[in-house]
Amino acid sequence: MTERVVPGRADGLITLDVADALWVGLTAGGAVPTASGALTRSPARARTGHVLLGSRVVATVGVDGGRWGVAEREVRRAAEELNALGLDRRDLVRVGPFRGAPEPEHGEQAPLRWRRCVAEELREPGGPGCHLAGIDWRRMLVEQTRDGILPTWWLPRALVRLLDAAEHAEARWLRAARTRETATTVPPQAPSRTRRAEKAEGRRSTSPEEPAVPPHPYGKELEGQLYSVLSRKPGIARKVAGWLCAVCHGAPATVLDHCHEHGYVRAPVCQSCNTRERPDHLYANDVRVAHRYTRLFHTDAADWLRHWHRCTGCRARTVLPLPHLAAWTAFIGCRSLRPSHRGSRGREPCGVLRVSWTGSQNTPRSCLFMVTVDFCPAGEHRVLARVPYREAAERFRAWLADTAPTVATAAGPDRLDRLPAQPRPVVADTSGEGLALF
Structure with missing residues (x-):
């Protein structure tokens, strides 16, 4: 392509309008369609000091007249990386909708949140539309409808991984x-512990669901009960608020946690513990096996483990729910396989750990975990291991006996009865409707 002459260009900087045209021109022959306005139209945020082009963060700088510019070489590098991406339009990944899926934990996802952008725009069609990191994702979107069920949305796997990489890069940049900024400013002084306690007491005293007496420790009052039945009983919210969290034992309980595979109530927990134990679904x-799994498994x-085995079904099978077992397999079972790199504190694990699976716990012969490391310098998406479900379950039982022997002793099919005849299937068909885990 013939280089476009930009009058008044200095130090390799070009204006955002010129960079837009350059981005579209350089990527015109690539496998991934790009969008005009990649640097000037939402969700680009040039005034925050950066824009996303593909998986690369490009810094923006102020130029004369209150305008913004970028380095031309950075735009060209981003275009080269995008053009090198191979794309199989038949290898699709479902990106929505997932009814009841949890929001990512605060601080664990970049502000791009491309899945939310896709969901919001498809729920309200007819708007101006937005690009994602300079990519025209609408031209790659596949909509599927089966037997009159609500349509589902799919994107090529390579494009999904590219957008994941963009979120990861932006999170690191931010x-x-x-x-x-913290190094150059003094943080404001936090309120005293006494003042925070007084505010918390004031909020509790005005809540209609709070009991008049202090919350007490939880025993086994709700063991073996089905959540679908118990949650419909009148006054259950007030009863739950009468207990302390069964995990941290410090905060008042606010929700009734239950096993989504077997349907049994586990225990009342506080909102913080309830959020922490949820699998972080991509x-x-x-x-995605984030750093918070250190607390869950270390x-x-x-x-x-004691909390999860309050579920009658999990305790009888001496296992964890499928997404938790998958996370354990990646975080503990395959720990020795994860690559590392030199850091300020010695060797540190690199990349972002994740685990996916096919099948479900109801068909263990065909259920398989695949553990990978994303953003690894040795390979962008490095596969560490493929572990069959039964092998993962056996490894977990051996680890449980060493880590929490009292929990392991109380588990096993010979110690329990009243197991569900037909446990709820989990991800039996990823294209089905209403199969979201949470």
Whole structure:
């Protein structure tokens, strides 16, 4: 392509309008369609100091006249990376809708949140439309409808991974920017512990669901009960608020946690613990294994294992729900396989750990976990292991006996009865409707 002459260009900077045209021109022959207005139209945020082009973060700088510019070489590099991407339009990943899927934990996902952008725009069609990191995702979207069920949306797997990489890159860039700002400013003084306690007491006293007496520790009052039945009983919210969280034992309980595979109530827990134990789903059958799993499977493992085994079904089978077992397999079972790199504190694990699976726990012969590392310098998406469900379950039972022997002793089919005759299937068909885990 013939280089476009930009009058008044200095130090390799070009204006955003010129960069838009350059981006579209350089990527015109690539496999991934790009959008005009990649640097000037929502969700681009040039005034925040950066824009996303593909999986690359491009810094923006102020130029004369209050305008913004970018380095031409960075735009060209981003275009080269995008053009090198191979794309199989038949290898699709479902991106929505997932009814009842949890929001990602605060601080664990970049502001791009491309899945939310896709869902919001498809729910309200007819608007101006938005690009994602300079990519025209609408031209790649596939809509599928089966037997009159609500349509589902699919994108090529390579494009999904590219957008994941864009979120990851932006999150790193923003963390670095916040670190620089913190180093040059003094944070405001936090309120005293006494003042925070007084505010918390004031909120509790005005809540209609709070009991008049202090909450008390939870025993086994709700063990073996089905959540579908118990949650419909009148006054259950007030009863739950009368207990302390069964995990941290410090905060008042606010919700009734239950096993989504077997339907049994586990225990009343606080909102913080309820959020922490949820698997961090990327897709319906894909979990990102973030740093918070250190508490679930390492520092506070005994407490969490005891909590999960309050479910009659999990305790009888001496296993975890499918997404939790998948996360354990990646985080603990395949720990020795994860690559590492040199860091300020010695060797540190690199990349972002994730695990996906096919099939369900109801068909263990065909259920398979695939553990991968994304954003690894040795390979963008490096497969660490493929572990059959039965092998993962056996490894977990052996680890449970060493980590929490009291929990392991109380488990097993010979110690329990009243198991569900037909447990709820989990991700039996990823294209089905209403199969979201949470």
